[in-house]
Amino acid sequence: MEQNTLYPIFLKLSQLPLLIVGAGEVGYEKLFFLLKSSPDACVTLIGEWINPDILSLLDQNPAYRVNLIQKSFEPGDVQGFPLVVAATNLEHLNREVREAAKKAGALVNVADTPALCDFYLGSIVTKGQLKVAISTNGQSPTFAKRFREWLEAMLPEETDQLLDRLNRFRSQLSTDFQNKVKRLNELTAVFTENQQLTQNSDQ
Numbered sequence: 001m002e003q004n005t006l007y008p009i010f011l012k013l014s015q016l017p018l019l020i021v022g023a024g025e026v027g028y029e030k031l032f033f034l035l036k037s038s039p040d041a042c043v044t045l046i047g048e049w050i051n052p053d054i055l056s057l058l059d060q061n062p063a064y065r066v067n068l069i070q071k072s073f074e075p076g077d078v079q080g081f082p083l084v085v086a087a088t089n090l091e092h093l094n095r096e097v098r099e100a101a102k103k104a105g106a107l108v109n110v111a112d113t114p115a116l117c118d119f120y121l122g123s124i125v126t127k128g129q130l131k132v133a134i135s136t137n138g139q140s141p142t143f144a145k146r147f148r149e150w151l152e153a154m155l156p157e158e159t160d161q162l163l164d165r166l167n168r169f170r171s172q173l174s175t176d177f178q179n180k181v182k183r184l185n186e187l188t189a190v191f192t193e194n195q196q197l198t199q200n201s202d203q
Contacts (some may be wrong), residue, residue: 004137006120011083013041014065019081019106020089021073023047023099026111028054030087030121035064037124037131044081047088048072075100085121086110115140123148128160 018034020027020043027122028051034041035057044067045054058066071202073093078084078101086097094110099127101108114137123144125132134144 004135006135006136006137007121008133008135011038013038013043013083014188015042016082016101017042017080018042018083018085019043019101020045020084020085021047021077021093022111023050023068024087024089025051025053026089027051027087030059030111032084032114033124034121035061035066035082037126041065042070043067044069046073046077067137073097075103078104078106082106083119085185086116118137125151125155127155127157129131129153129163130155130159 013034020030020034022030022046023045027045031043031045031054034043039061042065046069048071050068050070054068058064058068072084073088073096075096078097081101081104082180084097084101084106086101087092088094088097088111094113095116098108098110107118108116108120109119114120116137120135120138123134123136123141125148125200134151136144141155151158
């Protein structure tokens with residue numbers, strides 16, 4: 001069975017400026033889900049035509065740090081951006097954006113073209129401080145979406161309070177790193193025990 005070899009990372013997009021080229025339907029979708037997960041992201045969006053949904057999104061959320069530029073794309077637009085998303089509905093323009101970004105040393109995501117992507121924008125589940133990223137290695141975004149919906153329904157609303165208590169407990173442990181890990185493992189072992197009990201009761 002082929003394995004997903006992608007390595008997931010969580011980026012601080014408030015510190016890594018991101019460029020989205022394309023302000024139509026595809027650009028709106030990329031921008032919407034990016035800001036849903038990272039509302040403090042620093043984003044520049046370039047497009048000849050601006051989708052009214054984008055204008056509405058930014059009007060309703062004035063705290064978003066989005067620099068909206070209505071113009072045609074030029075290769076020099078990628079300068080200064082470590083991350084670039086090509087989100088137009090024109091294949092040749094997406095390739096032009098990718099070529100310019102790669103020459104500038106940026107990492108690129110090309111909408112709906114996994115073979116041209118350095119990274120994917122996967123489905124994300126957020127419960128307070130808990131964030132889970134889901135990837136199917138570009139094979140099925142629809143499955144990733146449905147799995148995200150399932151996880152959102154399964155995770156309790158109290159997840160964030162639990163993480164807060166565990167963090168406070170960890171900060172109060174006055175011991176070395178190895179013993180701290182041991183105590184935390186003992187404390188959280190109940191999670192897997194409960195899962196095993198649930199599985200056994202279903203058999």
